[in-house]
Amino acid sequence: VKEIFSTSNPKIKQWRQLLSLSGRRRHNLFLAEGEHLTIEAIKAKQAKAVIIGKEQLERFFDWQNLDIPVYVVSRQVLNVLTDSKTPQGVLVVCPLPEIPDLHQAGPRLMALNRLQDPGNVGAILRTLDAAAFDGLIIDQGCADPFSPKALRASMGAVFRVPIYVCVSLKEALTVLSGYTIVAGDLCGEPYFDHPDFGLKVCLLVGNEGAGLDEDVLKMAHHRLKLPIPGGAESLNASVAAGLMVYDVICDFSSY
């Protein structure tokens, strides 16, 4: 256990940079805040260091038996390591996972096209984790799943759900062999009338405002619209993704 009470300590300066995408990429690390994420990181053997506020030392888990470095820091240091108004008092430093090979992906995938809200990206990862899906494909227009806001929404799913970052979603989809590609599309056919998707499926969810890009939409075997009998024009992206994912695992349409 080491103590750091200065915000100009080199380690603190490095960790602080992990609040930005460029900093995370430069150091190949991310910073997750809160007891839940810290425990998940330790369980997943992804924790490289734990940072605990001096005042929170006793509140938290048995950090004394950890075989990774533990840093005790002042409240001022905690404040610079978070984008939140109410720092939670414990953080964990983790390596950014390597991008796995999409050719080896499991049978149930979701792909996001320019989904910009980090809360949506995080909540969708949480849903995929809950539903035991095999991975999430994201393109470069998506919010970073390792940003503080996305991490908070994902509730530790980043430690369990493989994330396939791609340059072009269209090209990534060409790699998927034997998958039924299903687009959530406000101009599509009634969603729950679809035929069986088979064992391998990739669900597509598009940008919050504009939906899926035309070249991505063209890759889909099915373009389906979730029912909206009421006044709203569309559903929240996480809610729509949740309905699509649970339709796959619960067979809402199979009768």
Add this chain to the structure above:
Amino acid sequence: VKEIFSTSNPKIKQWRQLLSLSGRRRHNLFLAEGEHLTIEAIKAKQAKAVIIGKEQLERFFDWQNLDIPVYVVSRQVLNVLTDSKTPQGVLVVCPLPEIPDLHQAGPRLMALNRLQDPGNVGAILRTLDAAAFDGLIIDQGCADPFSPKALRASMGAVFRVPIYVCVSLKEALTVLSGYTIVAGDLCGEPYFDHPDFGLKVCLLVGNEGAGLDEDVLKMAHHRLKLPIPGGAESLNASVAAGLMVYDVICDFSSY
């Protein structure tokens, strides 16, 4: 059209207070930001005044033909009327709706118990709007649906979905006569095995961390758990609510 370029103008001082719950209650008004919400408010005849940034005057809809006051303001004034880092340049002032009589409510309702995240409350309103549900019951532990963040997430649903604010959710539920009360509960029975709920249903969703209070849970005819075959402990509240709502309108369990 009037011009206001000073943040100490009395109208600006009043509107600024609408960013807080106490200010909204004091003035019985709320402030919604963005072109989409402004248009929705005008369509719903709920707009009392429109506020437009001087630089955005030409970008927006035909404000010249509005029969309500339009105020043109400086960028500085826009900045104090928003909690967002990127003000959208147009806002609308609306009256807080009167709380309708729960005895007169329609057949399909959702009730929230201490749901604290304004983004969740807003996204759930949007789902209820999409699904043509008849109203949302919220207790005093819930995030205010008229806060800037909830309004952004609701996408105008506040103008269409009746909101029943209650002191005690348990007491509110006793008012509902002939409704099947269904609790989303992590300790419940498998969700999609439930029998038909009948025509009148009220779905209960609890606090993000703690779930439903025991006294509320006791009011439920069914305690049901959404399937979670994977690693996550629970679903995001908006996603869970979305599955429960769409199960009612699409009969996922009726076969």
